[in-house]
Amino acid sequence: MVMIRVRSRDGVERLTIDNPNITIAELKTLIELQLHVPLSNQTISLQQNLLLAKTPADRSRFSDMANPDIQLSSLGIGHGSLIYLSYDGEREIVSAARRPSITPAGSFGKKMTMDDLIAKQMRVTRQEAPHSQLVSFDRDAANAFQSYVNETLAFAVKRGGFMYGTVSEDGKVEVDFIYEPPQMGEEEKLLLMRDSEEEKLVDAIATGLGMRKVGFIFTQAIGQDKKDYTMSYLEVAQAVELHAESGLKEWVTALVKLKVNDDGVADVHFEAFQMSDMCVRLFKEDWFDFERGKEGEEVDAKVSRMKKDVVVGGKDVREVDNDFFLVVVSIFDHQGPLSSTFPIENRNFPVTTKAVKTHLERTKSLPFVKRISDFHLLLTLARFLDINADIPALTQCVHSQTAVPEGYQLLIESIANAGV
Incomplete structure (x- = not known):
């Protein structure tokens, strides 16, 4: 039996585990069961400054215990170790004497395995609201x-x-x-x-x-x-x-x-x-x-x-x-900032530079930045451009709808004429 100390804004509480080789995911499940902090609301860390974090963004910087698959022993966590817990909202503080037993009903003296314990906590219910408005x-x-x-x-x-x-x-x-x-x-x-x-x-x-x-x-x-x-x-x-x-x-x-x-x-x-x-x-x-x-x-x-x-x-x-x-x-x-009239990639027929020429001729009455404001056109052009210099420069023009430098206009026109 191993005892881990958990310090939160409520003080220090003790968590009992059977095996120091459990994973972080299993530890968080035990915190949910014994300390009544929902798993989705937990941020845990070995760094004390976690307790000073006020917002989810602040807490996200404490990632030393973010990987659910890491075993506690690999982090040097053992009997008597202290970890820090941060959460939002309120919870019921349960004394050690009142915490639920990990012995299943009807099996006096028989301890639950970690798999049994986690399975009992894995309750699948309908989520009422999405994260997307x-x-x-x-x-x-x-x-x-x-x-x-x-x-x-x-x-x-x-x-x-x-x-x-x-x-x-x-x-x-x-x-x-x-x-x-x-x-x-x-x-x-x-x-x-x-x-x-x-x-x-x-x-x-x-x-x-x-x-x-x-x-x-x-x-x-x-x-x-x-x-x-x-x-x-x-x-x-x-x-x-x-x-x-x-x-x-x-x-x-x-x-x-x-x-x-x-x-x-x-x-x-x-x-x-x-x-x-x-x-x-x-x-x-x-x-x-x-x-x-x-x-x-x-x-x-x-x-x-x-x-x-x-x-x-x-x-x-x-x-x-x-x-x-x-x-x-x-x-x-909604009507977004891009058009969708250029041939689309990975369909029945390959998209060639001839399609670029056809597209530019069809849109020649528009400002040049409008003529290239199509993702599928930009993807075709990107195959001939430098990913670290040309693509950022060209897409910035499209994003801000500012004039395309003459050098890029000539480059695009040369790409369009290459397959003719």
């Missing part, structure tokens, strides 16, 4: 994405892309362009063949435009319309992986599908969600069992399977309805 789509960008799926692919297979834009301080997400990476879509599966070099160019362009990656958008095939789910377990798996990768709490997952209206006509329908905090936590801590459907196994696509029991509605279960992981986000639209 709303998501607003640039009309042209959203239309360019859905029209291709509707008119060219006929919603027969899945298609996906990354949404880029801005996030306001109050959680409003604005999507100003959609990047479609190389991919292979089937009726129920979508494989994103991500090109790291191309994504570096995309991120460099976005940074220069004052934007960042804010979400994932994908379509459901028309064959999925008869399935009894909002998102399949495969879609949940892909969506939560990308959400977790982003590190952005306001990250939005958008779903596009055909939906029959009251007149019997199929309309293109957009829905937006956030994967719940619990869903992201379960993914990061490797609770999901995504290895399903092998050797003819019957699979219920509307549920996600866990590797261990979780508590849903007071019951221990290993299958959770996918809807428990979805938090609805309101959808709006």
Whole structure:
């Protein structure tokens, strides 16, 4: 038995653990159980100055115990060690005598394992509110994405892309362009063949435009319309992986599908969600069992399977309805700063420099900065530019809508004429 001292604004309290080799994630679960501080509200550190931090931004600088997978012993934490805890709000201070026992009811003298303890704390409930106040789509960008799926692919297979834009301080997400990476879509599966070099160019362009990656958008095939789910377990798996990768709490997952209206006509329908905090936590801590459907196994696509029991509605279960992981986000639209008329990358036909020439000729009545204010055009040009000098300079002109230096105009025109 090991005793850890936990100092917070309430003073020093003692935490009892069985094994000094537990991870930080397991330690935080014990803090939630024994000290009544919700896991999502905890910041812990070995640095005393944590207690002086007043805001979430201040606390985020204390990252020495941020990795949930690190074992306490690797940080030199053992019997009698002192760690610091910061949290917002109020809590009930529970004396050591009144703290819940870690012996399960009906098994006197039998201690729970760490897995048992964590499973009892892993309660899956619906998250009432998203971190995003709303998501607003640039009309042209959203239309360019859905029209291709509707008119060219006929919603027969899945298609996906990354949404880029801005996030306001109050959680409003604005999507100003959609990047479609190389991919292979089937009726129920979508494989994103991500090109790291191309994504570096995309991120460099976005940074220069004052934007960042804010979400994932994908379509459901028309064959999925008869399935009894909002998102399949495969879609949940892909969506939560990308959400977790982003590190952005306001990250939005958008779903596009055909939906029959009251007149019997199929309309293109957009829905937006956030994967719940619990869903992201379960993914990061490797609770999901995504290895399903092998050797003819019957699979219920509307549920996600866990590797261990979780508590849903007071019951221990290993299958959770996918809807428990979805938090609805309101959808709006706007007219963003970019056009979406240039051919889009990674579709049926490669985009060449000839398309640049055609685009420039078609828009020659506009100021030059307006003519190049299209993400997909900028991505084509970026393949011929220096990522550290040219792309920031050019995107800054587009971002501020200021005149493009003559040297860059000549360079772009030469790129346009190169393939003629």
